[in-house]
Amino acid sequence: MxxxxxxxxxxxxxxxxxxxxxxxxxxxxxxxxxxxxxxxxxxxxxxxxxxxxxxxxxxxxxxxxxxxxxxxxxxxxxxxxxxxxxxxxxxxxxxLRSLTVFENMLLASNDQPGQTSWQALFLRKKIRDSERDLLGKAVDLLKRFNLFHVRDEYAGNLSGGQKKLLDLARALMxxxxxxxxxxxxxxxxxxxxxxxxxxxxxxxxxxxxxxxxxxxxxxxxxxxxxxxxxxxxxxxxxxxxxxxxxxxxxxxxxxxxx
Amino acid sequence: MLHYLLTLAIFFAFFAVEAWGLNLQFGLTGILDFTYITFVAIGAYFAGVAAMTPSTNGGMGGSYIFGWQLPFPLSPVIGGIAAAMLGVVVGIIGLRRLRSDYLAIVTVSVGQIVWMVIGNATPLFNGWDGIVGVPQPYNSVMNLSTNNYEWPFLGISVIVAAIIFWLVRSLTESPYGRILRAIREDENVAAALGKNVFRYRMSAFVIGAFIAGISGALQIEYIGAWNPSGWTTLETFIVWAAMLVGGRGNNRGMLLGAFLVPVLFTEATRWITIPAHPLLMEAIRGMAIGLLMVLAVRFRPQGVIPERKRVFPLTTIPGLKEDVANGHTAQG
Missing domain, CATH: 3.40.50.300 (P-loop containing nucleotide triphosphate hydrolases)
Incomplete structure (x- = not known):
């Protein structure tokens, strides 16, 4: 339409x-x-x-x-x-405080397998592969927003400014x-x-x-x-x-x- | 003594399964389910009547529905499905509201309603007297005495617990589990990133209820009987205490919590009695569970084994191996 x-x-x-x-x-x-x-x-x-x-x-x-x-x-x-x-x-x-920066990023992607319970149980190889691709994409964005060095930090531990940047980077995922x-x-x-x-x-x-x-x-x-x-x-x-x-x-x- | 330890080991499996289901509901998704034991009980009742011979209505066994004489793996599945269906009903009432405190009130009310209905509607599950004589899995062919039957039943319990562990672990360590944790942290953010919050909360709640039902089914097929005095609010909070002490969000922590609270703290102290006041010990135990929860939440809210931090090794990311080799990982 x-x-x-x-x-x-x-x-x-x-x-x-x-x-x-x-x-x-x-x-x-x-x-x-x-x-x-x-x-x-x-x-x-x-x-x-x-x-x-x-x-x-x-x-x-x-x-x-x-x-x-x-x-x-x-x-x-x-x-x-x-x-x-x-x-x-x-x-x-x-x-999302108790998720790491990487996890905050991965969460935002909507076309990954494993988002439903059945897929989580039975598509484990596919999930691993897509997760790897998404991590690559997340790395690029985190570097762009100067967050790469805190990638494995809990998002709740970031500074106020870093949280703002993560908001933007996550939305881009x-x-x-x-x-x-x-x-x-x-x-x-x-x-x-x-x-x-x-x-x-x-x-x-x-x-x-x-x-x-x-x-x-x-x-x-x-x-x-x-x-x-x-x-x-x-x-x-x-x-x-x-x-x-x-x-x-x-x-x-x-x-x-x- | 061996008999006693075997019994404890079997109960350990029951409670571990219970804790995994509640952990999925609250530990991962943040759903306040204050009537968790109701789902355990529904699973127990339905598995029980699915395995029993038909009711003779008013005879020795009392009156109850079904009586399908289903063999072991089927009867617990019936129990699990029945608990899951109650989960769907509670979820439709309580989960539409986005805030979790509304659901907490709904769960308490539903638990009370179900308890009163089952107690008073005798044709369902023989009312306050409860159902007795639930057959033990495969014992009609093995014909073992109660003591000797514990070994095969321990085997059955361990297998079921292992399956449930695989289930909750796969769910937790997946994009699905990540979404559940995101919803626990901030459901608006999850929604703004395209996640259907209601559907996810519903599915976690229902799967948790199913797991509760499976645990209940195991329990009734071991004990052989079930009545309303066996599932009260205190039983719900024993599972809550196990989850909080073990470490919400951590499936291994649930094992520890199930061992520390219901097994060590509750079951293993059953032999301590105060002859002059036979009910006193039970009351003290209830108070101690409450105190334990308060202390856990106050001093170690993350539990003994906290939720695991997920770290992604850079070597698994394509195109980054060079960076790692050259030591360029510290800054972006």
């Missing part, structure tokens, strides 16, 4: 979600063009997190639709959304087509924030991954994103590139504090 639109990875139409009487998201529509880093900004309480949770299947929506790469994924459960290639990260690094990064730079020192930006830009250029980035630091958004969506009070306030948005009176009043 591919609907030929201008080449958009994600098309969100009239998304609605209430919690009790609070309309957290009230008719939100925006696109994420393929191969871009699209920013989603807005003051606290604008509904950004609700959008992220709705897109990634962490809660259902009351109305509207989400098209991901030509497929309607509205109200899909989170694991199906992820299997499709839309991988999200969380605001705080969510390492799942071969995402679209990555939804929920404030990846929050609570990160400027040096590491710079590294993370480099990584995101490189991944877009090298692997052609599309990003939807939620970020409060407007300087980062300006340098990374060619397309920015501004939310406020559950609706879309404006869309465009950052320099145009800086001229937009509504945006300035709601968010930029001009």
């Amino acid at each position: 591919a609907i030929p639109l201008r080449d958009n990875m994600l098309v969100v139409k009239d998304l609605r979600k209430s919690f009790g009487g609070v309309k957290a998201v009230d008719g939100v529509s925006f696109d994420v063009p393929r191969g871009t880093i699209t920013g989603l900004i807005g003051p606290n309480g604008a509904g950004k997190s609700t959008v992220v949770n709705s897109l990634s299947g962490f809660h259902g929506v009351d109305g509207g639709s989400v098209m991901f790469d030509g497929t309607d994924i509205t109200n899909w459960p989170s694991h199906k959304v992820a299997q499709r290639g839309l991988i999200r990260t969380f605001q705080l690094a969510r390492e 799942a071969d995402p087509r679209l990555m939804l990064l929920d404030e990846p730079m929050a609570g990160v020192n400027p040096t590491l924030a710079g590294q993370l930006q480099e990584h995101i830009r490189d991944l877009k250029d090298e692997k052609g991954i599309t990003f939807l980035l939620i970020e409060h630091n407007l300087r980062i958004v300006e340098s990374l994103c060619n397309h920015v969506v501004v939310m406020a009070e559950g609706t879309i306030l404006a869309e465009g590139n950052m320099s145009a948005l800086r001229e937009n009176e509504n945006v300035v009043r709601a968010y930029l504090g001009g």
Whole structure:
């Protein structure tokens, strides 16, 4: 059911979600063009997190639709959304503490044998072989994110910055087509924030991954994103590139504090 | 004395199997099952009535369902399947909710309901009196006395325990087991990485229930009888204590825990009696189990044998052998 639109990875139409009487998201529509880093900004309480949770299947929506790469994924459960290639990260690094860095990485792959109980019992040779290939892939990513030397460490023992990097590296093991990064730079020192930006830009250029980035630091958004969506009070306030948005009176009043 | 040691060895096998099932549910997946013994009991009852001769309804043996006279490997399988089916029912009620504390409440309630129903609905398993006269596997052909029968039954128990160990080990050391541990740590992360959390929790819970049922089946076919006073909340917490002391998440730790708690601590102290107060020792034992759990969780939550750290030798990774040879492994 591919609907030929201008080449958009994600098309969100009239998304609605209430919690009790609070309309957290009230008719939100925006696109994420393929191969871009699209920013989603807005003051606290604008509904950004609700959008992220709705897109990634962490809660259902009351109305509207989400098209991901030509497929309607509205109200899909989170694991199906992820299997499709839309991988999200969380605001705080969510390492799996008692799994090693390597195990965190291997876990993320969804096309390995042995993920069901029957396969675990009867496909042991196949599992060994695929595990070896996946380890090779994990090694490449860990080297890229400078985590190779802690590969056999429990993820819970990593430093805060390393956990952030592991979050990103782990998500990449799942071969995402679209990555939804929920404030990846929050609570990160400027040096590491710079590294993370480099990584995101490189991944877009090298692997052609599309990003939807939620970020409060407007300087980062300006340098990374060619397309920015501004939310406020559950609706879309404006869309465009950052320099145009800086001229937009509504945006300035709601968010930029001009 | 030999007879006594043999009995202890047989009980060791029962409890090891029990601990492996609970470890799959809680140790690996983090599911709080506070009525684990109910699955053991369901396995025992169904295996028992599957192996017995038909009920004469109201005669000497009491009344019960089935009476299929199935031979040994089949009757425990019936018991395991029955326990697994109860697991499916409990899972559907309790596992849809993502948070584990809801399930804990559901398990306690279900355990109480099942206990009351079995006690009061006499036609099922002869009510509070329980079923007696369950035939011992193959003893109708071997015709051994109780004492001599212990050797072959120990053999049977060891074989069953070995099969179950192979099962839980294969599950633990696989991508499946890794996903279970990930769900234990953070189910949202597992879901965000494409894992169907409900299905995995359900399957771990049901397989754990099946293993519990197998242990119960072994027990009834050894003891020959089963009634509601034999499976109370205390029995559940003995298995919990064994798992916590042994080391949750570690299948070898379960062996140690099963040896230390139910065998050494509970069964081997049965000969200690206080003649003036015949029930006192049992009560002290119950308190001691509770204390043991508190101490284990407070001072050594990972257990005596902690969960094993999985290390991947780099030599098994293609394209990395050169790096290793040149000593370039320290930094990426």
